[in-house]
Amino acid sequence: MARTDLDIDTDRLQRLLGDQLADCCEEDVDERVAELRALERETATPDDDLEALRALGGETRYRLARLLAAGGERCVCELSPLVDVSGSAVSHALSTLADAGLVERRKEGRWRYYRATDRTVELLDALDTTREVPA
Amino acid sequence: MARTDLDIDTDRLQRLLGDQLADCCEEDVDERVAELRALERETATPDDDLEALRALGGETRYRLARLLAAGGERCVCELSPLVDVSGSAVSHALSTLADAGLVERRKEGRWRYYRATDRTVELLDALDTTREVPA
DNA sequence: GATTCATCTGAACATATGCTCATCCGTCCG
DNA sequence: CGGACGGATGAGCATATGTTCAGATGAATC
Numbered sequence: 001m002a003r004t005d006l007d008i009d010t011d012r013l014q015r016l017l018g019d020q021l022a023d024c025c026e027e028d029v030d031e032r033v034a035e036l037r038a039l040e041r042e043t044a045t046p047d048d049d050l051e052a053l054r055a056l057g058g059e060t061r062y063r064l065a066r067l068l069a070a071g072g073e074r075c076v077c078e079l080s081p082l083v084d085v086s087g088s089a090v091s092h093a094l095s096t097l098a099d100a101g102l103v104e105r106r107k108e109g110r111w112r113y114y115r116a117t118d119r120t121v122e123l124l125d126a127l128d129t130t131r132e133v134p135a
Numbered sequence: 136m137a138r139t140d141l142d143i144d145t146d147r148l149q150r151l152l153g154d155q156l157a158d159c160c161e162e163d164v165d166e167r168v169a170e171l172r173a174l175e176r177e178t179a180t181p182d183d184d185l186e187a188l189r190a191l192g193g194e195t196r197y198r199l200a201r202l203l204a205a206g207g208e209r210c211v212c213e214l215s216p217l218v219d220v221s222g223s224a225v226s227h228a229l230s231t232l233a234d235a236g237l238v239e240r241r242k243e244g245r246w247r248y249y250r251a252t253d254r255t256v257e258l259l260d261a262l263d264t265t266r267e268v269p270a
Numbered sequence: 271g272a273t274t275c276a277t278c279t280g281a282a283c284a285t286a287t288g289c290t291c292a293t294c295c296g297t298c299c300g
Numbered sequence: 301c302g303g304a305c306g307g308a309t310g311a312g313c314a315t316a317t318g319t320t321c322a323g324a325t326g327a328a329t330c
Binding site: 078 | 148178183193198236254258264266
């Protein structure tokens, strides 16, 4: 995962800084290189984040997440008619959401109840509050 | 987009409610059907949300978003060495992020400066605050 | 214990994605 | 104007994704 080294084009960077700063010396370039290296180190990518985003990024799974985030517990047979795919697809989708930590499952007899996790609620809320044209 | 009708399996739903409620009558089934129909109507899927989630769900674009959300403006030549792909791929990725409303662009001479939008910051923050094993 | 029921699982397939390469578009500079 | 430069764009291709179908599982019912 961790890159061993960064192949920064210092010549180009120097031209960039030459335009940005009225007057740019070698030290400015070194400083920017250090800044970029630090930035790269600080912004590691947690696999969980990608998994969650990719899971929510599919229409069926997004809709299921919305339905569950509306509150309460639902079983597959309730959710299946609300999204436009087969029951099998719903099951696949809910598994993906569960693997991503966006949904939790509870068994009761023959039924499996699903509910949204806090993470799902928070993410959907962030989407709601930052939407350009609010619903 | 809007489904004209929902093909709810009322027989199965009746069996479900029979297990949930000690004692279930026709009205309970009708009520649940109405509840589900209302739920389906309330949870429309804004295209913008899917676009944003799918955009952030790719590793390269996620990393770019993180780098930009760390603050300030960056041009392609600064970002390119920090993610492990060609400059062309960075440009493609930033375009996708811009289309999704996650990044904004500013021209200055030959350089194009990119910065994260509020939506990006909020979404990444939601991910940070809900992560199971905090960094 | 055989059957029905709710759900899960894996294979298979069509489609979407993400990259690289080649090329093109503006801008600056001599 | 001609060239170098930063970046954008489109084609092409390997890989990933999402769905359906067929069959498997475990629980309840007869």
